[in-house]
Amino acid sequence: MDLKVLRYFLAVVQKESITAAAEYLYLTQPTLSRQLSALEDELGVTLFMRGNRKITLTEEGRRLRKRAEEILDLVTKTESEFLAPAEQLRGDIHIGSGETRAMSDIVQIIQQVRVDYPDIHVHIHSGDANDILDSLTKGLVDFAVLIGPEDLSEYEFLRLKKKNQWGLLMRKDSPYAAKTVITQQDMLLMPLIFPRQHNTENKISQWMGPHYRQLNIISTYNLIFNAALMVEHDLGYALCLDGLVSTVDESIFCYKPLQPRLDIDVYVVWKKHNPLSKVSELFANQLKLQLL
Structure with a gap:
């Protein structure tokens, strides 16, 4: 599979038109069409549904789009590592x-590294634990910050200094907003919005004990912004970590910790026995210096 053709494919996806993509790529439309047809023949699938005004992806096309983006991101990342001048420490950390x-x-360590090495650039990729670990496994990120992982045997890891505490995000006009803490009995009476993560489910299950199955979990989420929207519209109470949503005076939200208190550790991890780029090795050494 030619990387050039994958770039052509993504250009067509972006422009939603072979004509527009051909102009963008400085190709003739017949040339681009032949390249795409050859790609479909190579893979044995149909990638596009061709309409009068625009083209749309088939299910196989959507799968290839994800893989193509990952492949080209990894190519760019690899090129940046090897093309950096040997005499100058520069490059990218993901x-x-x-x-x-x-x-x-982590941000404080990034700041320190950037002061000494301004040609090092840091890219933050946000997502849930499954997305982040998948990116780490594929080499799309160099380091992963994980909340309460269950198994760290495959990774080098360091525990961050700050712990997180579980609690509920709610509206300030909620009947529970006057409480200082939220108990297990309180949660049994609430419509709940839970993070969509296996390790979180295990932690809360252990915390709730035999009453866990009685919880009324009406929705799940992977990013707190969307959960906060549901709370704002009075759909329920979002289980989340402290400090992620503003609860200052003008905010409609308040946050109440769980009682008994439920803390969770956060780790920065990277793959064992995996050669790091020079800039990633520098960053790993800074992590050890600051966190050990």
């Missing part, structure tokens, strides 16, 4: 992270 205020520990 960090995947879930939503956690403990990320501030």
